[in-house]
Amino acid sequence: MKTLDAGRLVEQACTQTGLSDFGEETWQDGLERLVDSLRAEARCNELGTAIVEGELTGYLGDRLRIVADRHAHPQRADADVVPPIVIVGQGRTGTTILYDLLAQDPATRVPRTWEVDRPCPPPETATYDTDPRIAEVDATLDGVDLVLPGFRAMHPMGARLAQECVRITAGDFRSMIFPTQYRVPSYARWLLREADMRPAYRWHRVFLQHLQSHHRGERWVLKSPGHIWCLDALLAE
Numbered sequence: 622m623k624t625l626d627a628g629r630l631v632e633q634a635c636t637q638t639g640l641s642d643f644g645e646e647t648w649q650d651g652l653e654r655l656v657d658s659l660r661a662e663a664r665c666n667e668l669g670t671a672i673v674e675g676e677l678t679g680y681l682g683d684r685l686r687i688v689a690d691r692h693a694h695p696q697r698a699d700a701d702v703v704p705p706i707v708i709v710g711q712g713r714t715g716t717t718i719l720y721d722l723l724a725q726d727p728a729t730r731v732p733r734t735w736e737v738d739r740p741c742p743p744p745e746t747a748t749y750d751t752d753p754r755i756a757e758v759d760a761t762l763d764g765v766d767l768v769l770p771g772f773r774a775m776h777p778m779g780a781r782l783a784q785e786c787v788r789i790t791a792g793d794f795r796s797m798i799f800p801t802q803y804r805v806p807s808y809a810r811w812l813l814r815e816a817d818m819r820p821a822y823r824w825h826r827v828f829l830q831h832l833q834s835h836h837r838g839e840r841w842v843l844k845s846p847g848h849i850w851c852l853d854a855l856l857a858e
Contacts, residue, residue: 634681644688647820651794658808686741705841730838735780786845795821797847818851822858
C-alpha cells in the first residue's frame with residue numbers, strides 16, 4: 622500500500638496546477654506534522670489513504686491557485702474585511718443551527734461549501750446561485766453516503782450550506798478539521814498546545830478577501846468550534 626509522503630503531495634499539487642508559489646511558508650510545518658501523525662497513528666486502509674491524499678493535495682492546490690490569483694490582483698490585499706460576526710461554542714451545542722439561521726439574512730455573507738471547496742476563480746455575483754461548481758460539489762457530497770452511511774442525517778451537508786472556518790484554516794494545515802476526521806492525536810496535541818495559530822488566521826483573511834473580491838456582502842458571518850482554542854489569534858487578525 623502506498624505510504625503518505627508530504628513531499629510527494631506537494632509535487633502532485635504543483636504538477637496538477639502548474640504552479641509552485643505557496644505564499645507564506647507556514648503551511649509546511651503543519652503539513653509535515655499531520656502526515657507524520659497520519660502515517661503513525663491513523664490506521665488508514667487503502668481507501669482511507671487515497672481519500673487523505675486527495676484531500677491534502679486539494680488543499681495544497683487551492684493554496685497555490687489563491688496565491689497566484691493574489692499575485693495577479695495585488696489590490697485584493699487592500700480590500701477591507703469588516704470585523705465579522707463569529708459564532709463559537711462547543712460542538713453539538715446548536716452552533717450550526719444558529720449559523721444557518723443568520724445566513725438567511727440577505728445582507729450576510731457566509732462562505733458556502735461550494736466556494737470553499739472550489740474557490741478558484743472567485744465567485745461572481747451574477748452567477749453566485751447558478752455556478753456549475755455547486756452541482757459538482759453536491760455530486761461529491763453524495764459520495765459521503767457510501768463511505769459514512771447515515772452521517773448526513775446527523776450533520777446536514779450541501780454545496781449551498783454555510784461552511785466552517787476549519788475548512789479554510791486547513792489551507793495552512795493548522796486546523797481542527799483534521800483531528801475531527803482522522804485519528805491523529807500527536808498532531809492534535811501540537812495544534813492545541815504548541816502551534817502558533819496566527820499564520821492560520823492570516824491565511825483565513827486572504828481566503829475571505831479572495832471570496833469577496835467579486836461577490837461582497839455587508840458583513841461576514843463565520844463559525845467554528847475550533848476558534849475556542851485560539852481566540853487571541855482570531856481577534857488579533
